[in-house]
Every structure is written in C-alpha cells, then in structure tokens.
Amino acid sequence: MAEPQQPTAVRGSGEGGGGQFRNAVGGVLCAFALLLIGVLAFSIRLFSVIKYESVIHEFDPYFNYRVTQVSLISAERSSAASIFCQRMESFSQKKRKKNGVYEFWNWFDDRTWYPLGRAIGGTVYPGLTLTAGTLWWLLNSLNIPLSVETVCVFTAPIFSANASWATYLLTKEAKGPGAGLMAATILAMVPSYISRSVAGSYDNEAVAIFALIFTFYLYVKTLNTGSLFYATLNALSYFYMVCSWGGYTFIINLIPMHVLLCIVTGRYSSRLYIAYAPLVVLGTLLAALVPVVGFNSVLTSEHFASFLVFIILHVVALVYYIKGLLTPRLFKVAMTFVIKVGLAFCYAVAVILVSLVASSPTKGWSGRSLSLLDPTYASKYIPLIASVSEHQPPTWPSYFMGINVLAFLVPSGIIACFFPLSDASSFLVLYLVTSVYFSGVMVRLMLVLAPAACILSGIALSEAFKVLIRSMKFQRPSSDDDSSTEGDEVSSVPANSMKNQSKTSVKSETVTKEKPSKKNRKMDQDPEGSSPVGPTREQKLLVLPCGPSFVGIMSLIVLCGFYVVHCVWAAAEVYSEPQIVHTYRSPYGLHVFDDFREAYAWLRHNTEVDDKVASWWDYGYQTTAMANRTVIVDNNTWNDTHIATVGTAMSSPEKEAWEIYNSLDVKYVLVVFGGLVGHRSDDINKFLSMVRIGGGVFPNIKEEDYLRDGIYRVDAHGTPKMLNCLIFVETDGTGFDRARGYEIGKKHFKLTHFEEVFTTHNWMVRIYKLKPQKNRVRGKLKLKSRSKTSSTLKSGGKTNPWQ
C-alpha cells in the first residue's frame, strides 16, 4: 500500500514550482494511505468473526469481558436483552449499586478464589476495561445499540488500527513519512501482533501495544521538538500504558536507557531534559494513582533505573550549566573538586541502596521480572510461572511465524538508522535490541518485538526503495542516450557522468566525497545487495545501473508479497480460532466442537447460583464469565497455595480428593478430557503441572509417583498412583485415548464419592458432583477392605480399590 506512495515521496523536487501543490497532494495521498492502512489493520483481524462468530476468545479475555460487563451492567439494565442478565444483575445489584469508577476500585469479587475472593479494583489493570467501557458508553449515548460483548470483541482491531497510525508517527519522527507509511503497513498485518489482537481477543495487550508505540512516539517527538506540551502528553500516554498492561516497566526502563545512551555519547541537550524529567515526575505520580501499581512505582526495583537516570540527568544538566558559566580553566578545577566529593557521596548512597535492596528476598524484583533477567529463574523457583506455555522461550520457527521476512530486513534497518544517527533513530535501535532480548526469554514478549521489527523493516524497505527508485529515475534514459542526442536534457547529464567517472581527478573527488558517500553506503546495506558498479568509492552518485535496480525493486515487491501472503494466512488459519469452539474437517464436512460452552451453559442454568465449581485454573475465568458460578482458582494465579490445593485434589485418590473439595465447599468438579475427539490440551496433559505445583506446596505429592521410567503415561503401564488419582478416574470413560493414541490403562470403575452429572456431546468437558455426606459413612465401612485391596494392587493387581 505504501509502495505507490514511495515514489512521490522521493521524486518531486525536480518538478518545478508546484511545491505547495505537491505537498497538498502528498498530504492527501498520505492521509488516504493511512486510512487504508487503518482499514487493513482492522479488517485483517476479522477472520475470526467471519470464520467463527463474534465471540470473546480464550481465557483472559473472558475475565476482562466480565469485568467490563459488571462495571457497565447498571446502565444496561434498561435494555431488552437484560432478561438474560437477571442473575448477573441480582448479583451485581448487591455488589455495585451504581456505575462509577469508585465502585470499580472497590469491587471485591466473591465469585472467584473461593473462599478468599479477589479485590478486582486493586489487582487488575483497568485501562482495557475503561477503554471499552468508555467506547460502549459513548456509542450508547448516541443511541447506537451495541452490546457490551460486541464492543469488547472489536476493541482489539480498532486499537490495532490506532497502533499502526502511532507507528507511522513514530517512524516519521525518525525517518520521514515514507518510512512511516511502510512501517505502518507492515505493523498493520504483522502476525505476532495479530495473534494478540484478532477480533474477540479482548486482552490487555490489545490496547497496550498502541499505548506503548504512542508513548514512544511522544517521547521521540518531545526529543525532536523540545516542547513541554508533548512532554505532558507523553506523561499522560505513559499513564494510559500503566493503566493497561504490566509491560509498562519496559517503557520506564527503555527510556532511561536511551537517555543514558544520549548522555554517554555526548548528545545531551535541553530537549533531552524536557523529554525525560517531566516524564519521570509526572509519570510516576500518575502511575501511583493506578491501584494495582500504587506505591510499587517508587518501591520496586523495576522503577529504580528511571530514578537513577533522573539524578544523573540533573547532574549532567548542572555540569553543562556550570560549564557555560565558568571559563574552561576554572571549570577544570571545579570538575576535579566536584568529582572527588561527588564520588565519595555516590559511594555512600550506593552502599545504602544496595543494602536496602539486598535486604528483600527477591532483591526488590517481582518474580516475573526476575525470570526475565534470569531466564532460568522461573523453572527453578516458580513452577507456576514455568507451567504457562507462553512464558517459555521461543523457538526459531516461532520467530519466523511471528515476524516472517522482517527478521531479515531488521539488520539493514539498523544500519539505515545509523546514517545519519539521530536521537530518534538511536532510540529505535535501542528499542529493537532490548526487545529482541526479552522476546528471547519469553515467547509472549514477541509482541513487544513486533513493533520494533516493523519500524526497522519499514525504514529498511523505505531506504531501499528510495535508493533504487532514485537510480531508476536518473538512469532510465541512459540506454537511449547515445542514440538520441535530443533526449531529455536533464537526465543526460548524470548519464554522461557515469561513463566518464573513471577519469575523475583527485581534486573533484574531495569535493564530491562529503555527502553522497553516506548514501552510497546506504546502497551497500540495501538487502538485495545490488553492489555499486565499480569497486572504488568514487561512484558517489547514488545511482545504480538500471537493470539491477529494477530487479531489486521487483524482488523487494516479491518479498513484500510473501510477507502479505504469510500474514493473511496466519490471520486466517492460525490465530482466528476462538479456543472455546474447535472445528475439524472430515470427509463429511465441518465438525464443530462447542463442548466448553455446552458445559458452561449447563452450569449456568442448572445449578444453584452460589454453587462452587472446582476445575484446573485454566478454566476459572471462563467458568465465572460464562457459567456465572463461583470458582476456586482462576487464571489470575496470585495464590500458589490455593492452586496447589486444587492440584493436590486432582492428583489424589477419590476419597482424599473428596475431602479436600468438601473442605473448600465445592459442589461440582469440572474436568476436561480430550481423549474422545483428540483435543490435546486437556487435563491429562496438564496433569504433570498439577502434580508439580501441588508438590511444590504439599510434600506428600511426589512427581516420581506418577512417572514410570521417567515417562508420564496413562496406559496399562501407568503407575498405580497415576491410575487412581481423581483426574484420571474422572476424565476416563471411553477406554481409548485418541489425543495420545493408546488404550486407557484402567477401565470400568465406579465412582463412590462423585457422580457424573453432565458430560458434553463430545466428552470434552465432564462435570461431577460431590455426593452428599452419607456416602462417606459407607466409604468408612469399606476402609478396611480397601486397605487390603490396595496392598494387593501394589503387588501388580489391576482391581479398583475404590469399588
């Protein structure tokens, strides 16, 4: 989309006096291109709606949706659809009498983490909820009747369009509008970002990436203009980012790093001061307003770098000021004096700080940040964080999947940033380098890398096109130059010069060397590697022969074509599945497995409002949002012990599990079993995590008990403990496990403490009810005989001791 834009940006100055007209046309064309980019960014994310339906995806988005819905429900009460929300309403009426931000801050959710509950207002990043809520409120006040769900579903695509516009602005600040358009186009469809922002993926990242890029843009803009106005906007944008996502610590560490870089490389200016000092002061104050951050914005080590750089910046500013006041000699004397005193003072402060920080067990870092700095930290100490697949380091294919050809364009973009190196372009390089590191630690942070990769690739492509098309422009008539002497006068000049360049005198070389040499190097880094004609540095005229430059342009276009095809494919095939509905194609047509919603709908309509449902934490958010029932643990994994309790129950034999659940007041147990239809990520698959997390807190759960020869299996060779644990007993039923491809190790057993109350059509979700107390007496009577049978079982028998 930006390709046609490119020539107009490059060309032009040659055409006579219509500069103003050209600017106007360029402006309109640019605005139109941006509009189209916005449309592209929005519409490429609609595959999920078209292929499936307009529905919230996955796990976390359901929580965000629920929070949004509850905070808006009082306003929606009047609408006709509210008969479905009656239960929700009656519940929300108790909790939230009126709509308002204060109510939101004070919302204590008793539907989750039973019996602990969760203070939503203080533990959730409110940016997304407030954004979608405002959007909904705005639309409804215009009498455009959209449901909260619809607004939530389309929030992410809308903000991707915003993000690509922000990318345009940021890149334009660094490298001009051509590169900006290119980068915006690339970002609009980068798969890594699409994966988190398809329609329905109503998650923090959806708005946070926009906030991230926009904050960076405002920082660079302030840096370029030195305007306090932009500095204030920057702080506000940073505030929005803090509201939206925990990733704001990336900003508050990256910007200080860049400031430090500028100081070290001697690029200190008053603009740098204006760009940074207000951000730290205002930004920290604003960040402290967000309940989930609060005093962390001054207490934790994640923010420490910003304050340190703040101090350094002031010292440097003072030094520059004094330098202006004093004569050079006096300044030298003053410097030596100050450095001596200052160093002593700094040592004292540093010692105090280090001792303070070291006194806290995690050195003031949160677990997640620490696992970023030390990639092995999580697997050593926090199995919970390690158990989440998106916290694993990525593999090479995931880079190729996520950013595709950008991975090859980025290096040339980095080189292009160095010619010339400005504050803005050095910032982009720094952003890329740090995000590459973080994405290497956690696959989830590929998302932060994606904008940086897009911006730098945009710059690379734009520069390459610039060079190639410029040479095409000056070169084109060269072929017919000799034959027609009456050719275009303007273009014949460089043509002639090309022929005669070998005769360049020493004198002329010195003159011409200065400027074009830079451009010449740009040609060198051009990804197509179309090298200059001669080996010497003398071909300064930034023109390449026509043939290679044409081939270069074509191959760049082909490269972009590959990228587009890959992006559309990824958006359509890979990232559009909502995860709650699964489809599979067979010779008989398309099969839809809608089992999760079947189960949640059953729970919603056929159990008591206050019943507690236990499941593995993955399904907690969905259960509260879709079934509207209280859960024990959910995806906000803030309490290890509680999760470990559920993990222990799942990996215990029936009776112990019953006791654990009963102590938690659980009435229903929900398990996920993919054996019948071959759904791989079911509870059996997650079982080892359950054991590990359970064993991390309760030592009686040992991982070795569940492994045979170091392998985890549920067929006939599974360990007896494995074959007796609750999760296994409850998920089984068909005898053959298609997800893993073997026969179940134990069949035909009867549950004594639980009863099956519901199983979905494809067996994916099974709901068990705890039998009432009287069964326990029967269980006790059988206790003696059981101890006998279990001993026989250990000797190799396969009889079920619980029968």
Add this chain to the structure above:
Amino acid sequence: MATMATPLPPLRCATLLLLAVLVGVLASTARADLVISKAERRVDLTSHIVRVLASLKVENVGPDPVSQVLLAFPNIQAKNLAAIRAFSSEGNAKSQSTVLPIEVVQPSGAPPELTFFSALLPKPLEKGKSLNLDVLTVFTHSLQPFPEEITQADAQLVVYQDSAHYLSPYPVKSQALTIRLPGGRVESYTRQPNAKLVNSELKYGPFTDLPPFSYSPVIVHFENNNPFAVAKELVREIEISHWGNVQITEHYNIVHGGARLKGEFSRIDYQSRPYVRGVSSFRHLIASLPPRAHSIYYRDEIGNISTSHLWGDSKKTQLEIEPRFPLFGGWQTTFTIGYGLPLQDFVFTSDGKRFLNITFGAPMEEILIEKLTVKVVLPEGSKDIEVSVPFPVKQSQEVKYSHLDIAGRPVVVLEKPGVIPEHNLYFQVYYRFNNISLLREPMMLITGFFLLFVACIVYMRTDMSISKNSPSYLAKLQWDEVQATVQKIEGMFEQYLGVHDKLEASLRDLSRTGDIQTCKAARKAADAQFKELSKELKPLLTSLQSSPQSYQIWPKVEDLISKEREMQEKLMTRHSTVVDSFEKKLRGQDVENRIAQQQQKIAALRQEIESLLEYISEI
C-alpha cells in the same frame, strides 16, 4: 389399582369429595329449561397440553327462548384453563359454524367451587329447537408427573384426572368420554363397568340420563415421553423498519416441565441408546417461521449455537433448533432466535393508517409459554397507535432508543400469561407514520459530518492563538515567513537549473549545427538571466539570514548557493571552452577530452544541488 391410591395428592382427594357432595345440593339451582341431549367429549393427552373437545347437542325444553349456554368447570381445572372456544351450528347441518363470544359469569346461587362460562348464542334458541355446540377447551399443567423424579433410564409417567361424566348445569341425556393417550404403557386407569381401553384410546360410557352436576372422577396414569417444553418466559420483540424489514427477536427461557431427573446423567448411556436411556428428554424444538424469513440467527448469552437446521419452501420456513444440551426433567436453558421478514408481507395500509398484522404467539410447536411479552417497536415518529388483539391482554406503552434516535420509538407492550399454540392468532397494531421521517437519521448523519468538516476547515484556516505576542506565536509566524522565503528560493534555483539546461541545449545544438552565433546569443541571454536572478535572490537571502528561525536551513541554503555558483562557473568555462574549440575548429575528440572533467564535475554538482533542494523542501 393398588397404586391408584397413592397418585392422588390428599388435598385433591378432599376437593373431589367435597365436589361430589355439592353435586346434590346444586342440582336444585340448575336451570331446567335447557337439556343436553347428547354430549361427546374427546380428551387429547398426546402432548403436555390437554385439549378437550366437547360436542354438545343442546335442546331448549323450557318455555322461553334461551340466549346463553352455561359451561361449568371445577376450579382446579379452571385455573389451568388456557383457552376456551365455542362454535355453534344450527340443527344437524354441520355446514356453517359460528364462533361464539364467551365470558365468565357467576350465576346466582352457584357454588364457589365451580367456574362458569357462558357462551352467548348468535340468536336465542327457540322453544323445542336444538343446536350443536362444540366447545374446545385447552388446559395446561394438567398432566402431573408421577413419580415426580425419575432416573435417566426411566420413562416419564403422568397422571391425568377428569370426570367421566360431563359436568354441566343441565341434565345430560346421553354422553360418552374418549381419552386419547400417546401410546406406550398405561400404568393404570379408573376401572368402571363401561370403561374400556382399546389401542391407546380409553373410553368411558355411554352414560344416559344423568342429572345436572354429575361428577365421577377418573384417573389415568400413563407414559408420556413427549417434550414437556415450557417457556417460563418469552419476550418477543417485533421491530418495524420502513426501510423494508420487520425484525423479530425472541428471547426464550425454556424448561423441561416433566418429571425431574434424579441421580446422574451418563453420556455414554445416553449416546449408546438414546431412545432408552434418556427417553424422557428432548433435544430439539421445531419452529415454523413465516415464509421468506431471512437472516435467521440462534444464539444465547455466550455466543452462537451451531446446532440448528433450516429448510423452507414458499409456504413456511422451518427451523429446527437444538439447545446446547438435551433437556431432562427440570433442566432449563435460555436462547434467542431472531429473523427478519419482508415488510410488505406484514404491514399494510388502510384509510391512511398503517397496520401490522402478525401472529401473537411463539412459532414453536407444542410449547407452553407461562408468560409472554410481545413488544411491537414502531418506527420513530409513529402516532395514533391502536391495538386490536382477539383475546384479552395486558397493554402498556414504553419508549425504546436505538439507532441514533432522538425522540425514541414508541413500543406497544402486550403481556399475557399461559399462552399456547391456540393463541397463535393474528393481531393488529394500527399507527400513522410519515415517510419523510425515514430520512431523519440519514440527514442527521450528513449534517453531522458536514459540520465536522466545516469545523475542520475553520480550525485550519483561522488563527486560534490567544496571545498575539507570546514567543511561541511569534516564532511560529517567523517560521511561516522562513518557509515562504525558502519556497521562493527554491523557485529561484529551479529557474537557475532551467537556465543551465538551456546552456547545455545550446551546446548540443552547436555540436550538431556548428552555429556559433546562436550559441553565443544563448550564452548572453543566460548571463543576463543569471544576473537578474542573483539580484532577486539577494533580498530573500538577507531576510532569511536575519530570521532567527532559519538556523536549521541557513547552512543548507548557503551550501546550495555556493554549489550553484561553482556549477555556474564550471558551466560557463565549459561553455566558453567548447565555443572556443569550435572557433578554432578543433577535432571533436579533443573537445571531448577537454571538457570531460568539467562535464563530470558539473553532473556531480547538479546532483548535489538537486539533493540539497530536496532536503530543503522536506524541511
């Protein structure tokens, strides 16, 4: 019969006994001038809605003409009565039957345990004349599941109770009762001498010459596995858009009203033998939508439900929907179906008024709706709203705001409890609506966008700064000035380049034609032009230099000027060299050699100037 004692709830037994006692007392109060010569009742128990069709032959034996016929029901039945309709036909000719208006009456001296309805005859029945009267009564909740809780494998057994004798305030000469059962097992029925069960049809009678208010309770206990689909609540929203669509949205809250499921639900049993294990459950419902229904959707509060089938022809559109899970006794679910209908099929005009003509009830087959709310949303700006419904409903009005409404749309709300398929009758909503109002919202949008653009234009063109002498404002003014100057300078340089081109061209002409004079003339003209241009350039440059805002551009411009000078010089020297060599008639090769260096130099300079110009213009 051994089980018969238990199904009857004790309270109900007592009422029946009381009723039997009352019968004797009441006999005296009955009106003796009408006699029912023949009464045939057919009770249809195949679904969970009980339909009783009583064909009566009424004879006037009294002296006076009679204009109404009384129909009596015990209160326990009357409270479940969903609909009652009476048709009469004269004599024995079945040809034309008229629908009789029916009203609730309370005749003097009537016992409070009975509810009376009176069918008003179209013309009074003369002495000795007779009349055929068909009374259709529909009861809901009359089949009591017994046992009330069953397991998944059990069939659902229900109890129905009625009187073997036709309860009437008039003497009945001969009568019979036929009960049609759905087939399947019959657990028990009240044995009477003339009762017989043939092919799932239970017959009582004939009985002859029974006095008024005869009552003989009978009870049937039988298997009925038909879906007991009960909508606890149904909200039907009918939204009229005069752009050509009638949008219907129906929110269902459905429960299985039969025997409750107890114990566990085993999917493996249900899937392996669905007709044995889970026989009492139902898994789909069928809705008959009007023809040409389009944009049909079926969803609930957590998303689309993919299990539905649709087929249609010119007469109807049939939609088979499966709830997310099979419904066992006591299970419930909610869902929404919505569809659009063409406007011309349902909205008509008469006497300048428009009216909507559409059915009242739900399109579902054999569904009992405990509370039906029909909301007719009329377009914004509708006036003079009148409603005509063929049966009593509770009416109210509200306002709905949607799709950029300002005044809101008037909504007619009709509420009725206990709605059965027999209520699927057409009702009308009359209103006045001006077509101009249709354009209101598009015009509003157009105006809105127009104003937005105007505001943008005004913002771009006006000077909004508050302080006219603040430093930033002055700086901005200066910057604008600088930009204007730079643009002018650019124009100058374009002209310079033009002159250069001309010189080049003259050289080329020279090489071709050898005409030295023209070449010299061109040179002279170029000189003059250069002089003029540099004169023009001077003031611009001084103003640019003096401006504080030009610190960024000034060095570039300086650079540009020096480069241009250099190029000019080179060009001139080359020009003179060429001309000289021509005058001296040197060989072409020598000329080439002499100017080659300069040529290259000039080309390089020109390139630089162009890139400088470009750079400046980008600032």
